Amino acid sequence: MIxxxxxxxxxxxxxxxxxxxxxxxxxxxxxxxKDLNIPVLIIVDGWESSGKGYVIKxxxxxxxxRTSRVQLFEHPTDEEKARPFLWRFWKRTPKRGNIAIYDxxxxxxxxxxxxxxxxxxxxxxxxxxxxxKQLFDDHMIIIKFxxxxxxxTMGERIEILLNDEHRSFFITERDLNQKNEYEKYLHHFDHxxxxxxxxxxxxxxISSEDFKSASKYALGLAxxxxxxxxxxxxxxxxxxxSHWRGDIPQGKIIGNIDLSLGVDEGTYxxxxxxxxxxAQGIAYKFYTEQIPCIIVFEGxxxxxxxxxxxxxxxxxxxxxxxxxxxSAPDETERNHxxxxxxxxxFPPRRxxxxxDRSWYGRVLVERIEGFASAEEWNRAYEEINQMEKHLHNFxxxxxxxLICIDKDEQLIRFQDRENExxxxxxxxxxxxxxxEKWDQYLTAFDExxxxxxxxxxxxxxxxxxxxxxxxLKVLKNFVEHGKRIINQKYx
Amino acid sequence: MIxxxxxxxxxxxxxxxxxxxxxxxxxxxxxxxKDLNIPVLIIVDGWESSGKGYVIKxxxxxxxxRTSRVQLFEHPTDEEKARPFLWRFWKRTPKRGNIAIYDxxxxxxxxxxxxxxxxxxxxxxxxxxxxxKQLFDDHMIIIKFxxxxxxxTMGERIEILLNDEHRSFFITERDLNQKNEYEKYLHHFDHxxxxxxxxxxxxxxISSEDFKSASKYALGLAxxxxxxxxxxxxxxxxxxxSHWRGDIPQGKIIGNIDLSLGVDEGTYxxxxxxxxxxAQGIAYKFYTEQIPCIIVFEGxxxxxxxxxxxxxxxxxxxxxxxxxxxSAPDETERNHxxxxxxxxxFPPRRxxxxxDRSWYGRVLVERIEGFASAEEWNRAYEEINQMEKHLHNFxxxxxxxLICIDKDEQLIRFQDRENExxxxxxxxxxxxxxxEKWDQYLTAFDExxxxxxxxxxxxxxxxxxxxxxxxLKVLKNFVEHGKRIINQKYx
Numbered sequence: 001m002i003x004x005x006x007x008x009x010x011x012x013x014x015x016x017x018x019x020x021x022x023x024x025x026x027x028x029x030x031x032x033x034k035d036l037n038i039p040v041l042i043i044v045d046g047w048e049s050s051g052k053g054y055v056i057k058x059x060x061x062x063x064x065x066r067t068s069r070v071q072l073f074e075h076p077t078d079e080e081k082a083r084p085f086l087w088r089f090w091k092r093t094p095k096r097g098n099i100a101i102y103d104x105x106x107x108x109x110x111x112x113x114x115x116x117x118x119x120x121x122x123x124x125x126x127x128x129x130x131x132x133k134q135l136f137d138d139h140m141i142i143i144k145f146x147x148x149x150x151x152x153t154m155g156e157r158i159e160i161l162l163n164d165e166h167r168s169f170f171i172t173e174r175d176l177n178q179k180n181e182y183e184k185y186l187h188h189f190d191h192x193x194x195x196x197x198x199x200x201x202x203x204x205x206i207s208s209e210d211f212k213s214a215s216k217y218a219l220g221l222a223x224x225x226x227x228x229x230x231x232x233x234x235x236x237x238x239x240x241x242s243h244w245r246g247d248i249p250q251g252k253i254i255g256n257i258d259l260s261l262g263v264d265e266g267t268y269x270x271x272x273x274x275x276x277x278x279a280q281g282i283a284y285k286f287y288t289e290q291i292p293c294i295i296v297f298e299g300x301x302x303x304x305x306x307x308x309x310x311x312x313x314x315x316x317x318x319x320x321x322x323x324x325x326x327s328a329p330d331e332t333e334r335n336h337x338x339x340x341x342x343x344x345x346f347p348p349r350r351x352x353x354x355x356d357r358s359w360y361g362r363v364l365v366e367r368i369e370g371f372a373s374a375e376e377w378n379r380a381y382e383e384i385n386q387m388e389k390h391l392h393n394f395x396x397x398x399x400x401x402l403i404c405i406d407k408d409e410q411l412i413r414f415q416d417r418e419n420e421x422x423x424x425x426x427x428x429x430x431x432x433x434x435x436e437k438w439d440q441y442l443t444a445f446d447e448x449x450x451x452x453x454x455x456x457x458x459x460x461x462x463x464x465x466x467x468x469x470x471x472l473k474v475l476k477n478f479v480e481h482g483k484r485i486i487n488q489k490y491x
Numbered sequence: 492m493i494x495x496x497x498x499x500x501x502x503x504x505x506x507x508x509x510x511x512x513x514x515x516x517x518x519x520x521x522x523x524x525k526d527l528n529i530p531v532l533i534i535v536d537g538w539e540s541s542g543k544g545y546v547i548k549x550x551x552x553x554x555x556x557r558t559s560r561v562q563l564f565e566h567p568t569d570e571e572k573a574r575p576f577l578w579r580f581w582k583r584t585p586k587r588g589n590i591a592i593y594d595x596x597x598x599x600x601x602x603x604x605x606x607x608x609x610x611x612x613x614x615x616x617x618x619x620x621x622x623x624k625q626l627f628d629d630h631m632i633i634i635k636f637x638x639x640x641x642x643x644t645m646g647e648r649i650e651i652l653l654n655d656e657h658r659s660f661f662i663t664e665r666d667l668n669q670k671n672e673y674e675k676y677l678h679h680f681d682h683x684x685x686x687x688x689x690x691x692x693x694x695x696x697i698s699s700e701d702f703k704s705a706s707k708y709a710l711g712l713a714x715x716x717x718x719x720x721x722x723x724x725x726x727x728x729x730x731x732x733s734h735w736r737g738d739i740p741q742g743k744i745i746g747n748i749d750l751s752l753g754v755d756e757g758t759y760x761x762x763x764x765x766x767x768x769x770a771q772g773i774a775y776k777f778y779t780e781q782i783p784c785i786i787v788f789e790g791x792x793x794x795x796x797x798x799x800x801x802x803x804x805x806x807x808x809x810x811x812x813x814x815x816x817x818s819a820p821d822e823t824e825r826n827h828x829x830x831x832x833x834x835x836x837f838p839p840r841r842x843x844x845x846x847d848r849s850w851y852g853r854v855l856v857e858r859i860e861g862f863a864s865a866e867e868w869n870r871a872y873e874e875i876n877q878m879e880k881h882l883h884n885f886x887x888x889x890x891x892x893l894i895c896i897d898k899d900e901q902l903i904r905f906q907d908r909e910n911e912x913x914x915x916x917x918x919x920x921x922x923x924x925x926x927e928k929w930d931q932y933l934t935a936f937d938e939x940x941x942x943x944x945x946x947x948x949x950x951x952x953x954x955x956x957x958x959x960x961x962x963l964k965v966l967k968n969f970v971e972h973g974k975r976i977i978n979q980k981y982x
Contacts, residue, residue, distance in 0.1 A: 024913075028913075031916060053808050053809070053810055056809050056810065057808065057809050060809050061801075061805075064816075065800075065814035065815070065816050065847065066816040066818070069813070070809050070810055070813070072810050077568065077569050077570050078568050078569050078570075079568050079569075079570055103810050166771070166772045166775040166776070167775060169775075169778070169779045280657070281657045284657040284658060284660070285657070287660065288660045309556075310552075314552075317544050317548070318544070318547050318548050318551050318561050319544055319547065319561055319563050319594050322560070322561070323556035324556070325555075325556050325557040327557070330822055330823065331821055331822040331823070332821065332822070332823050356556065422515075422519070425522060
C-alpha cells in the first residue's frame with residue numbers, strides 16, 4: 001500500500017477546485033445525510049507531522065457543528081484502559097445523520113507499537129474489522145484516509161515545528177521515533193494497512209507532500225465516497241448479506257428440557273447460604289484480581305430472572321456490581337447501532353455487570369415484533385459472537401443464563417401477579433401479548449442457542465419451573481466458572 | 492455534630508422492624524417517586540470501615556434496578572481531574588423518577604484532606620452547597636447519612652478485616668490514617684459536617700456501632716425523608732423561592748447600543764488576518780498551559796453568531812476546540828436538571844468549548860415560551876452565577892458574547908435567507924414566531940445582562956448590524972482576554 005507508493009505518480013483529480021468550494025459541497029452533503037439519517041465516519045490517520053490537523057481543519061470548516069464532531073484518539077484514559085479495546089470507539093461513533101471525524105482511531109494502538117506480536121496484531125485487526133463491518137452493515141459510511149509523506153519531508157517538517165514557538169509542543173517522542181526509524185515504520189504501516197483494507201472500508205492513501213493538495217484530495221474523495229455511500233444505503237441491495245441459514249426445528253432444544261427438576265426445602269436453605277457465601281468470596285476475588293465479569297439473563301416473561309439475580313447477588317458488595325435492566329431503547333439509543341447502548345454499560349475490570357435481558361433482544365423480541373428486518377437479525381448472531389469474543393479476549397468472564405418455564409407455569413405466575421396488589425406492577429398487557437407468541441419465541445430461543453453457544457461464551461440453560469432449583473443452578477454455575485477463571489489467573 | 496455525639500443516647504426508632512420489611516416499604520416508595528417523576532439522591536458517607544457497604548446493600552436490596560443505581564466516588568479518574576470538581580457529580584445525578592445511592596460523594600475530597608486550607612475548604616463547601624441547593628430547588632430529594640463509630644470499634648473492625656482473606660484489600664492507608672489520628676479526623680469531620688448541614692440537605696448522623704441497627708436506621712429514615720420530600724414536591728409552596736426583583740425597564744441596555752458601528756473593507760481584511768493569527772497562537776498556549784476556555788454566544792436569531800464563530804476559529808486547530816450548538820433538550824436531557832447537559836459538555840483543561848446558545852436559554856427562550864416557570868427562571872440567574880464562579884475558580888477563561896442587531900436588520904437577513912436556496916435551511920417558522928416576541932426578548936436580554944454580568948464572567952456586548960465589525964470585536968476580545976489569562980499564569 002505505502003511501501004510501493006509512488007509519490008511522483010500521485011495524481012490529484014481535485015487539484016483544480018478551491019478548498020472552500022469543496023468544503024461547501026461537503027456541507028451540502030452533510031445536510032443530505034442528515035435528512036437521510038445516515039451516519040458518516042471519516043478516519044484521518046497517517047505519519048506524525050503529516051498534516052492530519054491541517055486536513056481535518058479543511059474537512060470541518062464549512063460543516064454545521066450541530067451534526068459534526070472531531071474526535072481525538074491518542075493514548076487511552078484510565079477509564080478506557082479498564083475496558084476492552086473497542087469500548088472507547090463505540091462510545092463515540094456518530095449517531096445517525098451525523099458526521100464524525102476521527103483524528104487517528106482504532107489503529108493508533110497497533111500502528112504505534114513496532115514490537116507488537118503477530119498474534120496480538122491479528123486479534124486486534126480482527127476486532128477492528130468486526131466493528132467496521134458492523135457499522136457498515138448498519139448503513140454507516142466509513143472513510144479511511146492515511147496521510148503518507150517522504151522521509152525527507154518528514155524530517156523538514158519536524159525541524160520547522162521544533163523552531164515554531166507556538167507549535168513545538170506538537171513534536172513528541174513518537175515523531176522522532178518515526179523519523180529515526182522511517183524504514184521500519186514504513187514496513188509496519190504498510191503491513192497494517194494491507195491487513196485492514198477491507199472491501200467495506202478500504203484505506204485511501206493520500207500524499208501529503210503538499211498540505212493544500214492533500215486537503216483537496218481528502219475533501220474531494222470524501223464527497224465522492226459519501227455520494228457513493230448514499231447510493232448504497234438507498235439502493236439497499238448492494239450490502240453483503242449473510243443469508244438465512246435454513247429453518248430451525250421449533251422447540252428442538254427448549255422442548256427437551258426436563259422442567260420437573262426440583263429441590264427440597266431443607267437442601268435449598270443449606271445450599272443457598274453456602275453458595276451465596278462462595279459467590280461473595282468470588283466477587284471479592286474478581287475485585288482484587290481485576291477480573292471483569294458480564295452475566296446475561298434471558299428467558300420468558302415471569303421465568304424468574306429478577307428473583308435469580310437477587311439471590312445471586314444477595315451477599316455481594318453492591319459497589320462491585322451493577323444490575324442493568326434492558327427495556328426498549330430510548331431516543332438517543334435508537335439513533336445508534338443496536339450494540340452501542342450495551343457497550344456503554346460494559347463494566348471496567350474488577351466489576352460485575354448483570355444484564356437483565358440484553359443484546360439478545362435483537363434476535364428475540366426485535367425479530368418477533370419486526371423491529372429488526374430479517375437481514376438485520378440474521379446478521380446479529382455473528383455480530384454478537386464477535387462482540388463476546390472481544391470481551392472474552394479482554395479477560396471478561398461471560399456467563400449467559402437462559403431460564404425456561406413452560407406455558408402452564410407462566411399462566412400460573414401471571415395470574416399470581418395480577419392477584420397480588422404488590423406484584424401488580426410487574427405485569428402488563430405486553431406480557432399477555434408476548435404470551436400469544438409463545439411458539440415464535442421458542443423458535444427464536446432455539447436458533448439463538450444454536451448460533452451463539454460458543455466456547456468463549458456458552459449458554460447455560462436453567463430449568464425454571466421450580467424457582468428454587470433455578471436459583472441454585474445459577475449460583476452453582478457462577479461459583480464454578482468464577483473459580484475456574486480465578487484459577488486460570490494463578491496458573 | 493459528631494464531636495458531641497453520645498453513642499449511648501443514640502435511639503433507633505426503627506429497631507423493632509425487620510430489614511426486609513423496611514426494604515419493601517422503600518421499594519414501594521421507589522415506585523411512587525417513579526410515578527411522580529421525582530429524583531432521589533441518598534449519600535452514604537462516614538468513617539472508613541464504618542459499614543457503608545453494609546448499609547448500602549440493605550438500602551438497595553429490594554429496589555428495582557431499573558430505576559436505582561449505586562454510584563462510587565473515591566479518587567477521581569484522569570478524565571475527572573481535567574475538569575472542575577463538580578463535573579463528576581453532575582454527570583451522575585439521578586434522572587427524574589430514579590434513586591441514586593452515592594457511596595461517598597462530593598465530600599470525599601475535603602474529608603480526606605486533613606491539611607486542607609480554610610479558604611479552599613470554604614470554596615469547596617460553597618460549591619457543594621450550590622449544587623445541592625440547585626438540585627433541591629429542582630425537586631430532588633437529598634438525603635445525607637454519615638456513619639459514625641467509636642475509636643475502639645474502628646480499631647477492632649480494621650483488625651477483623653485485615654485477617655479476612657477475602658476482604659483484607661478493603662483496608663487502605665486511609666483506614667489506618669483515620670484510626671491512628673482518630674481525634675484529628677473527628678474534629679475535621681465535625682467541622683465539615685457543621686459547615687455543610689444546610690436546611691435543604693442536612694446531615695443525619697448514624698451510630699454504626701451495630702451494623703444491623705445502622706442499616707435499619709438508614710432504611711427507616713430514608714423512608715420518612717422520602718415521604719416528607721414527596722409532600723414538599725406535591726405541595727410546591729414550601730420551596731425557598733427567590734423572588735422576582737421588580738420590573739426591569741425594557742430595552743434600557745440593549746436599546747442604547749450604537750448599532751451604526753462599522754469598519755471599512757481594507758481595515759477589515761488586514762485586521763482579521765492579524766487577529767486570527769493571534770487567536771491561533773493563544774489557542775496553542777491554552778493547550779500548553781493547560782487552560783480550559785468556555786465561550787458563550789447569545790443573540791437574536793440571525794445576529795451572526797455562526798459567522799462570528801467561524802471567523803474566530805478559522806485558524807485554530809480543530810482538535811483543540813469544540814463548537815457545541817444548543818437547541819431544545821432531548822428526551823434524556825429533559826429528565827435532568829437543566830444545567831446537567833451543559834456540565835456534560837464542559838471542556839477538559841487545554842481545550843476551548845464554544846457554546847452556540849447556552850444555559851442562558853433558561854432566562855431567554857424558556858422564560859418567554861413558558862417552558863420554565865417564573866420561579867424557575869428567576870432562580871436561574873443565581874444558579875448560573877454559581878456555576879460560572881465554579882468554572883472560574885477552576886481556572887477556566889469564561890467569555891460571554893451577546894451579539895445584537897435591530898429589528899430592521901433582522902428582517903433583511905431573514906428575507907435574504909429565504910431567497911437563497913443554500914441558506915434556506917437556516918430559516919424556519921420558529922424564527923418568524925420569535926420575531927413577533929422581539930420586545931419580550933429585549934426585556935429578557937436586559938435582565939440577563941443586569942443579573943449575570945459578574946467580574947468573573949462578564950458579558951461582552953457586540954454591535955452586530957455590521958457583520959464585519961462584530962467579527963473583529965469578538966476576535967479582539969478573545970485575544971485580549973486570552974493574553975490576560977496567559978500572563979496571569981506567568982506571574
